[in-house]
Amino acid sequence: xxxxxxxxEGRAWxxxxxxxxxxxxxxxPARLHAAxxxxxxxxxxxxxxxxxxxxxxxxGGSEAAARAPAVALELVHTYSLVHDDLPAMDDDALRRGRPxxxxxxxxxxxxxxxxxxxxxxFEVLATDEHGREHGREHARVLAAAAGSRGMxxxxxxDLTLAPEDGARTPERLEDMHARKTAALFGAAAExxxxxxxxxxxxxxxxxxxxxxxxxxxxxxxDLLDVTGDAATLGKTPGKDAALARPTLVxxxxxxxxxxxxxxxxxxxxSRAQTLGFGPGAALAELVxxxxxxxx
Amino acid sequence: xxxxxxxxEGRAWxxxxxxxxxxxxxxxPARLHAAxxxxxxxxxxxxxxxxxxxxxxxxGGSEAAARAPAVALELVHTYSLVHDDLPAMDDDALRRGRPxxxxxxxxxxxxxxxxxxxxxxFEVLATDEHGREHGREHARVLAAAAGSRGMxxxxxxDLTLAPEDGARTPERLEDMHARKTAALFGAAAExxxxxxxxxxxxxxxxxxxxxxxxxxxxxxxDLLDVTGDAATLGKTPGKDAALARPTLVxxxxxxxxxxxxxxxxxxxxSRAQTLGFGPGAALAELVxxxxxxxx
Numbered sequence: 381x382x383x384x385x386x387x388x389e390g391r392a393w394x395x396x397x398x399x400x401x402x403x404x405x406x407x408x409p410a411r412l413h414a415a416x417x418x419x420x421x422x423x424x425x426x427x428x429x430x431x432x433x434x435x436x437x438x439x440g441g442s443e444a445a446a447r448a449p450a451v452a453l454e455l456v457h458t459y460s461l462v463h464d465d466l467p468a469m470d471d472d473a474l475r476r477g478r479p480x481x482x483x484x485x486x487x488x489x490x491x492x493x494x495x496x497x498x499x500x501x502f503e504v505l506a507t508d509e510h511g512r513e514h515g516r517e518h519a520r521v522l523a524a525a526a527g528s529r530g531m532x533x534x535x536x537x538d539l540t541l542a543p544e545d546g547a548r549t550p551e552r553l554e555d556m557h558a559r560k561t562a563a564l565f566g567a568a569a570e571x572x573x574x575x576x577x578x579x580x581x582x583x584x585x586x587x588x589x590x591x592x593x594x595x596x597x598x599x600x601x602d603l604l605d606v607t608g609d610a611a612t613l614g615k616t617p618g619k620d621a622a623l624a625r626p627t628l629v630x631x632x633x634x635x636x637x638x639x640x641x642x643x644x645x646x647x648x649x650s651r652a653q654t655l656g657f658g659p660g661a662a663l664a665e666l667v668x669x670x671x672x673x674x675x
Numbered sequence: 676x677x678x679x680x681x682x683x684e685g686r687a688w689x690x691x692x693x694x695x696x697x698x699x700x701x702x703x704p705a706r707l708h709a710a711x712x713x714x715x716x717x718x719x720x721x722x723x724x725x726x727x728x729x730x731x732x733x734x735g736g737s738e739a740a741a742r743a744p745a746v747a748l749e750l751v752h753t754y755s756l757v758h759d760d761l762p763a764m765d766d767d768a769l770r771r772g773r774p775x776x777x778x779x780x781x782x783x784x785x786x787x788x789x790x791x792x793x794x795x796x797f798e799v800l801a802t803d804e805h806g807r808e809h810g811r812e813h814a815r816v817l818a819a820a821a822g823s824r825g826m827x828x829x830x831x832x833d834l835t836l837a838p839e840d841g842a843r844t845p846e847r848l849e850d851m852h853a854r855k856t857a858a859l860f861g862a863a864a865e866x867x868x869x870x871x872x873x874x875x876x877x878x879x880x881x882x883x884x885x886x887x888x889x890x891x892x893x894x895x896x897d898l899l900d901v902t903g904d905a906a907t908l909g910k911t912p913g914k915d916a917a918l919a920r921p922t923l924v925x926x927x928x929x930x931x932x933x934x935x936x937x938x939x940x941x942x943x944x945s946r947a948q949t950l951g952f953g954p955g956a957a958l959a960e961l962v963x964x965x966x967x968x969x970x
Contacts (some may be wrong), residue, residue, distance in 0.1 A: 403823055403824065407824075408828070409823070409828045409831045409832055409835075410828070411733040411831060411835060412823050412828055412831040413823060416823060446965035459790075460790075463786055463787075463790060466783075466786065467783075468782035468783045468786060469783050469786065486763075486962060487763035488763045488764050488834050489831065491758055491761065491763060491764065491786065492758075492827050492830055494790070495754075495755075495758060495789070495790075495793065495827050496822055496827040496828075498790065498793055498794065498828065499793065499818050499821050499822040499823070500818070500822055500823065502814055502818050503814075503815065503819060503822060504817060505814070506811050506812075506814035506815040507815055512709035512811070515811050515814075516807070516810055516811060517801075519797055519798075519800070519801035519810075519814060520798065520802055523794050523795070523797050523798030524798060526794050527791055527794040527795055527798060528698055528704070528707050528708060528711060528791035528794070528795065529698065529702075529940050531790075532707070532787050532790050532791045532794065533704045533707055535702070535787055536704045536706060536707040536784065536787055537704055538704060539783055540704075575888055611817040
């Protein structure tokens with residue numbers, strides 16, 4: 381994904397803020413804190429926190445107001461990757477070209493790193509001096525998106541949609557994706573609108589835009605697993621297919637999945653417009669970036 | 676532990692509130708929600724939420740104000756048990772006489788159940804209509820006690836205090852216990868004081884009382900592992916000893932550990948008095964109950 385200036389700015393900004401939000405590597409228990417830094421500071425697109433910041437700025441808010449929700453969201457996203465990579469889950473040894481946490485440290489530490497990152501997310505929101513009045517709303521939105529009805533529920537569905545029982549209808553896959561990926565993108569945009577101090581109607585439209593963008597992101601992910609190449613992706617393409625994991629390409633075929641991605645992009649575009657952002661605006665441009673990404 | 680009326684009342688109250696706070700067993704994803712109910716509604720002493728309620732009531736607050744922090748605290752305690760029981764951690768097959776979550780369901784589900792319970796804890800605090808003004812403080816106190824500097828950090832220390840390297844000094848064990856057990860008891864009493872609307876000084880004294888009580892609880896736990904019997908405990912005594920897990924009895928010997936428990940009880944008693952509760956008051960009586968418990 382070629383990133384314009386505002387996306388690169390968001391990435392540099394969140395890297396600094398994440399490093400500042402974590403306990404120091406020497407603070408006891410040092411092994412745990414080192415593992416938390418390892419998990420969190422290993423790179424990544426930082427698309428979700430950049431979306432919090434961008435939505436907040438585009439809706440008239442400040443960068444300072446976006447800090448706590450953006451940090452909290454990336455902490456939640458990162459904890460979910462650490463737990464998803466565990467042997468009992470996806471059993472991945474590599475993430476962004478580096479050994480996963482349970483490989484670099486051990487399995488118990490990886491479980492506890494995830495727990496600690498998730499807890500820290502809510503501590504960051506509860507101690508945000510900039511957003512005292514918004515902290516409660518941020519926590520409500522983030523917990524709902526990340527919990528059993530959202531991201532965690534989506535992961536359960538991902539693990540339990542067996543290939544052989546005809547359960548992988550396009551509808552069930554989209555429900556799984558809505559929970560596992562789109563809910564957190566929706567929370568990102570909604571928290572941006574909250575941080576900007578916007579009213580309930582704008583918050584709801586921002587959430588819908590984020591969810592549409594997240595659905596598109598996941599559809600493109602499924603396509604890249606089939607069409608991407610390892611060097612660009614930084615991971616092995618075909619892994620989902622080899623593991624017979626449920627993807628849109630399974631359910632709809634390659635052409636069907638491409639068509640569906642196009643529909644999701646159109647939907648995200650139109651939702652950007654309901655927020656007042658037409659072609660050329662950053663939130664609309666982001667749709668095209670996510671649609672055309674190659675990694 | 677023979678429980679007086681106020682402890683039994685607290686237990687009955689929190690059972691109802693926990694059941695109400697959980698998503699319904701039929702709500703999708705049904706398997707996850709069934710496993711969450713299995714983990715949470717399998718009994719237990721409910722000492723921590725009862726402590727939130729009791730502290731709140733004794734300091735002049737209402738039962739309604741204690742609900743959200745008590746529920747959140749028991750959700751956090753329960754998630755920590757589910758994760759601690761995992762094969763990569765303590766590898767326990769039984770908890771309160773029933774198969775642990777990863778045995779009754781599977782390991783991936785147990786990891787996700789813990790994640791979902793932890794997330795729900797902060798959702799409960801963020802959506803507490805009774806305590807809008809206190810929700811932020813509750814979340815701050817709970818996250819600090821449960822995170823990498825508190826409970827999760829204590830679990831890391833528990834797993835890494837190797838028996839052979841002379842690392843198990845009484846000081847390190849007490850640091851581990853302070854994080855792993857006492858921090859959450861401290862949060863329970865502090866949240867009770869917050870729910871009662873008390874000022875910072877009383878909150879701090881309540882937190883110190885709770886931490887002393889938690890230290891005593893853990894010391895008695897270590898003693899019961901050596902002196903308890905299986906029928907009363909509901910678990911196998913001697914397990915910590917057999918696994919060469921770090922306990923106070925290892926560090927101080929049986930008599931030394933008994934003496935230390937006596938000191939911790941005296942400390943908790945004196946802290947109850949700094950809150951204004953002398954012998955005969957419920958918060959003082961609780962110290963004697965925890966000190967003399969047999970299960």
